[in-house]
Amino acid sequence: MDEVKVRKKILLTLSGVAVIVLCYYAGGFVSKLVHGFISPSVMGMLVLFGLLKSGVVKREWVEIVAQFFLDNLMLFFIPVTAGVALVPFSSIQNDLIAIVVSVSVSSFLVLWVVGKIADKFESMRDGNE
Amino acid sequence: MAMSRIYLEIAFILLTLMVYYFGRAIYRKTKVMVFHTVIVATAVIVLIFEVSGLDMDLYESNTGFLKYVLNLSVVAFGFLLYKHYDFIKSRGLSIITATFIGSLSSILSVVLIAGVLGASPQMIITLLPKSITTPIAIVLAQKTGGIFYLTAVVVTLAGIFGAVTGSWFLKISGIKGRMSRGLAMGSAAHGIGTAKALEEGALEGAAGGLAIALMGIFTSIIAPLFVPLVNYFFGS
Numbered sequence: 001m002d003e004v005k006v007r008k009k010i011l012l013t014l015s016g017v018a019v020i021v022l023c024y025y026a027g028g029f030v031s032k033l034v035h036g037f038i039s040p041s042v043m044g045m046l047v048l049f050g051l052l053k054s055g056v057v058k059r060e061w062v063e064i065v066a067q068f069f070l071d072n073l074m075l076f077f078i079p080v081t082a083g084v085a086l087v088p089f090s091s092i093q094n095d096l097i098a099i100v101v102s103v104s105v106s107s108f109l110v111l112w113v114v115g116k117i118a119d120k121f122e123s124m125r126d127g128n129e
Numbered sequence: 130m131a132m133s134r135i136y137l138e139i140a141f142i143l144l145t146l147m148v149y150y151f152g153r154a155i156y157r158k159t160k161v162m163v164f165h166t167v168i169v170a171t172a173v174i175v176l177i178f179e180v181s182g183l184d185m186d187l188y189e190s191n192t193g194f195l196k197y198v199l200n201l202s203v204v205a206f207g208f209l210l211y212k213h214y215d216f217i218k219s220r221g222l223s224i225i226t227a228t229f230i231g232s233l234s235s236i237l238s239v240v241l242i243a244g245v246l247g248a249s250p251q252m253i254i255t256l257l258p259k260s261i262t263t264p265i266a267i268v269l270a271q272k273t274g275g276i277f278y279l280t281a282v283v284v285t286l287a288g289i290f291g292a293v294t295g296s297w298f299l300k301i302s303g304i305k306g307r308m309s310r311g312l313a314m315g316s317a318a319h320g321i322g323t324a325k326a327l328e329e330g331a332l333e334g335a336a337g338g339l340a341i342a343l344m345g346i347f348t349s350i351i352a353p354l355f356v357p358l359v360n361y362f363f364g365s
Binding site for chain 1: 143145146148149152153159166167170171174178179185186188189192195196198199200201202203204205206207209210212214222223224226227228230231234235237240242243246247248249252256259260262263264265267268269271272276277278279281282283285286287290291294295298299302304305306308309310312313314316317318320340341342344345349350353358359
């Protein structure tokens with residue numbers, strides 16, 4: 001009984017890796033068609049969504065692997081954040097105030113704009129019901 | 130030579146794994162935002178290389194496998210989009226409109242504020258993906274010619290900022306809807322904000338997840354259009 005479960009999990013892990021890798025390369029192909037305007041991995045994300053939505057790929061085929069990636073995203077970008085040590089401080093120094101002010105003000109703006117628009121739609125919905 | 134490079138890759142994967150689990154344990158224990166997994170893990174790696182006197186370049190040029198998998202993790206957002214889309218599909222138009230305008234506001238405000246404050250065009254381009262999830266932000270910054278190492282750090286800090294201040298800011302702004310709040314947190318502060326929104330409820334968390342995926346897509350499409358404008362208006 002348990003052996004069957006383990007075998008199923010292994011198969012679904014392999015299918016998940018296969019589907020995601022294939023979507024990545026399919027995304028690379030579509031990306032070339034639009035002259036790289038959208039990067040291969042973002043295109044791959046849209047390909048995966050399309051395949052799931054159309055039912056070509058079943059949810060359980062990718063669920064284990066996709067969820068693992070989403071739960072452990074940080075593991076894969078730590079090598080990039082650590083690379084900030086390679087950026088000389090002198091190249092950031094002059095822009096430090098611009099960075100802090102623009103990022104914090106813009107974050108508040110996004111919170112406000114998205115929240116207000118969604119609230120507006122919600123109140124329209126409630127009005128119609 | 131080729132063989133020793135494989136050993137280095139494996140050693141660095143193990144190092145990254147260890148540091149990642151260490152950072153996660155610290156954050157789970159302290160629950161203090163400044164000790165977020167990414168911050169702790171990044172600091173430990175930088176410290177190890179500083180103290181040992183090893184060249185950071187050695188780590189950066191031998192972590193190709195993890196960086197390849199980073200691309201696959203971006204693809205996995207297609208599953209997130211699908212999972213949460215089915216959950217709240219009756220609100221599709223509201224969600225798409227809000228995140229699209231959110232993405233546009235994020236880009237426009239960064240360009241205007243950083244530009245007026247005298248940031249260099251390359252710095253502005255580095256900051257453009259600040260509200261989207263780190264893997265997609267890195268991919269976008271690489272494509273547009275930003276300093277993507279810095280993008281990754283700014284995105285993490287923006288996420289922490291949004292997660293810490295978001296709840297309070299939404300309250301004083303009179304934004305009450307549960308879905309609206311989750312959507313706003315995911316849009317402004319990606320995964321870190323969504324983790325916070327999830328503490329308020331499952332609906333908030335789902336809306337946040339959807340916002341991460343949509344903000345990533347919209348910003349990946351809109352931001353490259355602004356690159357020539359940034360160079361034209363703020364270039365010397």
